[in-house]
Amino acid sequence: MLGPRPLAVPSLFFLLSSGYIPSSKISRPLNQRRFLIYRADRVGDVVLTLPVVGLIRNTFPGAEITFFLRSYTRELVAEYPGVSGVILADRNGRVRPFDDLLLDVRQGGFDAAVHVFPRPAQAWLSYRAKIPVRVGTAFRWYSWLYNRWVWDHRKTGDLHEAVYNIRLLRKLGVSVPDSVRPSLPVPAAYRQAALNTARRLGILENDRVVALHPGSGGSARDWDPSQFSQLSRELSAKGFRPVITGAQEERQLVEQVVAGSNGSAVAAAGAFSLMELAAFLQSCSVVVSNSTGPMHIAAAVGTPLVGLFPPIAAASARRWGPLGDRTMTFTPDAAKCPLCKGGDCQSNVCMRQITVTEVLGAVETLTSR
Missing domain, CATH: 3.40.50.2000 (Glycogen Phosphorylase B;)
Structure with missing residues (x-):
């Protein structure tokens, strides 16, 4: 053989x-x-x-x-x-x-x-x-x-x-540092386009916007939509304006989160092009996201960020965490998951260990700095 x-x-x-x-x-x-x-x-x-x-x-x-x-x-x-x-x-x-x-x-x-x-x-x-x-x-x-x-x-x-x-x-032959931080400049035309779209969505320039991104396109394990909904309600009660972002194909997920928010959140699935999204996220007070592209865009434009990561080495915060000055990440303990039991991650169940109280506290910490 x-x-x-x-x-x-x-x-x-x-x-x-x-x-x-x-x-x-x-x-x-x-x-x-x-x-x-x-x-x-x-x-x-x-x-x-x-x-x-x-x-x-x-x-x-x-x-x-x-x-x-x-x-x-x-x-x-x-x-x-x-x-x-x-x-x-x-x-x-x-x-x-x-x-x-x-x-x-x-x-x-x-x-x-x-x-x-x-x-x-x-x-x-x-x-x-x-x-x-x-x-x-x-x-x-x-x-x-x-x-x-x-x-x-x-x-x-x-x-x-x-x-x-x-x-x-x-x-x-290029000299390479031990660490690096991406930066994404946003041209003025995209900032204006994002502002126009935000206005059409009913978002005001003086709103304290927190963007919540509940999807990941399958690149990671996701926090439960019901937790995003609960976070939206809690944020609204504290004077923030939650906006739920997502790609056009994530519209159903976005609408599910909005439906559970008791009217506190704005749906913005497919509302922005990529660079318009960069401009919008740059204008936000904080972004809360699963491990996915918009999370990295938010970090690259300098927005405070809370990242939610699974207990998987290849998808960990160590490899994929947001690179920015004001970021916080959460990762559940696989050993406490009833499905994983410390082994390979089996589903999104692990992610439920991350509590709304923890994430809300992180948002408040980042906005107080």
Whole structure:
């Protein structure tokens, strides 16, 4: 019986055919001016990748940096300082033909590709486009398609996702700090659009708005909707204006939370584009959210934040927590969960251990600072 294929050690043939140069032979990359950053992933992942832009440009001041993204995240980087362009992985939600993508990548004339979110098709894309420097993980079966490997196991969750992202840049000769904090500037046009939408929703400029984000798109375990409803009632009683945010496809969840709020909350499912949401969250007094993209947007625009995390290493606050000056996080104890009993997380039941009283107290603490 054949054993499992080794994933981390590319063959000599593949090393030679891919133009591999041992990283130990390279003190600093030469003639690197155009960089392609692969992050065809979700909102929070893109936000946590933004710091690579400034770090690359610190080492290569004239760098042209292009992001390879899913179309729905484009708005996050389209006007981001230091980003020169975007290549979209999909068209209207459908993956673009490989040959179309290859043409775009070849036309970019990239000197280096950084595969922050590794996928075999994208690794093959960089290889076929003959990008000279291809940085990626060493632990995938297709890692031979890269020629500079990073030996980090993200699944252990020992470091924050943003730190894992920037550590890839060391293979380009970029100086990388031990920690990093994403920042998301919001152009004036989005701030005005968000203000107009808030007015249509009946939200006044002097309201003490607390945004509650009850969904996660399946990226984490979620706090119970009934607890969000109760929190909304408690916040309203203390003079805050709860606004329940969510994507268009989360409308039912948002309306469920609003229905349980006894009229205290405003429903805002699908009300904002991504950058309009950034502008709206920036105007809020506090954001309370499950571990998901809008949580990272809120942290990146500097809004005080309460994050709710499951007791799972790969989805923990240590790896995915909000990076900001005024943040608080809560994680239940898996050992006290009747389903998990200290083992692997089985459902959202664990999250009910986080009490409304605790979260309300965190909101009051953050708003008193």
